[in-house]
Amino acid sequence: MSSFRFIHSADLHLGSPFQGLATKDAAIAELFIEASRKAFSALVDQAVERKIDFFIVAGDVYDGDWKDNKIGLFFNREVARLERAGIPVFLLKGNHDAESVITRTITLPKNVSEFPVNKPGTFRLDHLKVALHGQGFAERSASENLALAYPKPEPGWFNIGVLHTSLTGREPHAPYAPCSIEDLRSRGYNYWALGHVHDFEIVSEDPLIVFPGNLQGRSIREQGAKGAVLVSVEDGHMAYERIITDFARFAELAVEVDPDDNIPAILRRLENTLDTTAEKMEGRPLALRIRLTGKSRFRSELKARADDFRDEVQAACHRCHEDIWLEKLDVRVEPAVNGAAVSVDLLGLGGLLPMGTFSSELVADADARIAEIASRLPSGIGAGDLPLDDDAAALLAEARDLLLARAARA
Numbered sequence: 093m094s095s096f097r098f099i100h101s102a103d104l105h106l107g108s109p110f111q112g113l114a115t116k117d118a119a120i121a122e123l124f125i126e127a128s129r130k131a132f133s134a135l136v137d138q139a140v141e142r143k144i145d146f147f148i149v150a151g152d153v154y155d156g157d158w159k160d161n162k163i164g165l166f167f168n169r170e171v172a173r174l175e176r177a178g179i180p181v182f183l184l185k186g187n188h189d190a191e192s193v194i195t196r197t198i199t200l201p202k203n204v205s206e207f208p209v210n211k212p213g214t215f216r217l218d219h220l221k222v223a224l225h226g227q228g229f230a231e232r233s234a235s236e237n238l239a240l241a242y243p244k245p246e247p248g249w250f251n252i253g254v255l256h257t258s259l260t261g262r263e264p265h266a267p268y269a270p271c272s273i274e275d276l277r278s279r280g281y282n283y284w285a286l287g288h289v290h291d292f293e294i295v296s297e298d299p300l301i302v303f304p305g306n307l308q309g310r311s312i313r314e315q316g317a318k319g320a321v322l323v324s325v326e327d328g329h330m331a332y333e334r335i336i337t338d339f340a341r342f343a344e345l346a347v348e349v350d351p352d353d354n355i356p357a358i359l360r361r362l363e364n365t366l367d368t369t370a371e372k373m374e375g376r377p378l379a380l381r382i383r384l385t386g387k388s389r390f391r392s393e394l395k396a397r398a399d400d401f402r403d404e405v406q407a408a409c410h411r412c413h414e415d416i417w418l419e420k421l422d423v424r425v426e427p428a429v430n431g432a433a434v435s436v437d438l439l440g441l442g443g444l445l446p447m448g449t450f451s452s453e454l455v456a457d458a459d460a461r462i463a464e465i466a467s468r469l470p471s472g473i474g475a476g477d478l479p480l481d482d483d484a485a486a487l488l489a490e491a492r493d494l495l496l497a498r499a500a501r502a
């Protein structure tokens with residue numbers, strides 16, 4: 093067998109909507125919006141610099157249908173750089189850029205080969221003795237086990253299966269092209285280049301079955317370092333390394349407050365905890381979700397002054413590092429004493445608001461309203477299990493507490 097190197101990437105999601113930061117700073121928002129494209133450009137730079145032999149994208153190049161040709165022009169420009177470097181590119185359509193989903197086209201350079209969507213196809217690199225097998229998605233959802241129909245391996249060659257799948261299920265990813273590790277193993281290939289799951293995962297070492305994850309985190313659901321995988325094959329022996337490509341990062345931090353912490357004390361406590369967060373950034377801007385937990389005597393003050401408090405938390409982040417941006421402040425503190433109930437009784441609101449657990453009718457009604465809102469959100473945002481990041485009961489509790497805190501101040 094010959095020696096060669098290739099890059100396995102997936103889930104570029106070019107054109108993905110940006111899911112927001114607490115900051116209203118347009119320049120910072122732009123930096124996060126641009127990050128997905130910059131991540132792909134950085135990966136192309138690496139491919140050219142390291143003189144790899146071929147490049148795989150295992151589905152979801154695009155996040156959805158293009159609203160104009162801008163994203164197609166961008167992709168063409170980048171893969172044309174690979175063509176000028178003599179690097180072939182193999183594309184597979186995933187659920188987000190299935191044949192039926194993308195209605196516009198831009199002619200791509202000749203180095204780009206795309207797997208068929210109606211049956212599995214094979215591309216051969218004769219000089220390397222490498223065969224790539226794959227089938228893309230015709231429709232947004234693929235419920236059949238595509239892997240089982242993949243062809244027999246080319247004997248004596250290095251065989252790669254390219255597939256967009258969630259295997260036997262990877263929450264919260266939709267269960268498309270379901271298959272087991274045994275199904276993949278049964279094909280007798282050397283490497284499985286998977287896509288669809290956005291976290292990096294080595295599913296199996298023999299054969300090597302890999303999810304590279306996406307190139308850039310796009311929301312708080314996609315935390316930590318993101319990138320692709322570089323695979324080196326020397327006389328049949330495989331080695332892999334991650335190439336980290338993200339330009340901005342998402343992280344979460346939970347801080348437990350003390351019941352007697354007033355607002356300045358909470359901010360000091362937060363600042364002390366934030367010191368370790370800077371390590372997660374590795375030179376990148378960080379979108380940080382901060383969750384405050386525990387009990388507090390100052391809870392109603394926190395709720396009533398939510399906007400000012402959020403800005404104070406952002407300021408505390410910037411005192412630790414100029415590039416820590418608050419993605420969301422999630423205040424989950426419980427009252428240290430039952431202060432809220434006292435103020436309710438004073439105003440005579442006690443009978444109007446449900447104070448304990450909410451009735452199932454109320455939760456069902458809230459769920460229906462959330463589903464209605466989620467369906468109107470731009471593509472992708474409402475697709476998760478919890479489109480508004482919390483379940484209906486938590487959102488109802490938040491609304492009730494906000495009302496009570498405002499009433500207490502009135």
Ligand SMILES: [Mn+2]
Binds near residue numbers: 152186188287288289
């Ligand atoms: Mn996908």
